[in-house]
Amino acid sequence: MKRAVSERDGGRCTFKDPRGRKCAETVTLEFDRLNGFARTHLHEVDEIRLLCRAHNRPAAGQLYARAS
Ligand SMILES: [Zn+2]
Incomplete structure (x- = not known):
């Protein structure tokens, strides 16, 4: 099950910043x-x-992606 999620999300964080x-x-x-x-x-x-x-935190919406 977790592998299915990982494959669907491309093996990376799904967070999007405001941009x-x-x-x-x-x-x-x-x-x-x-x-x-x-x-x-x-x-x-x-x-x-x-x-x-x-990003897996309640205040995640306040954060920007660290990596570019
Ligand atoms: Zn992230």
Whole structure:
């Protein structure tokens, strides 16, 4: 299941900064559950996304991508 998420997201952080540039982080990746935890297994993959450690935080929206 996690491998499916990783392949869908291209093995990199899915965060986009306000300019629409995607984060290029590919090392410190973590799985972020959009709804906290899945209530059903049907669309579990759709509710999980890859985020790097820097962006997998409540204040992630305040951060800009570090890598360019
Ligand atoms: Zn990131």
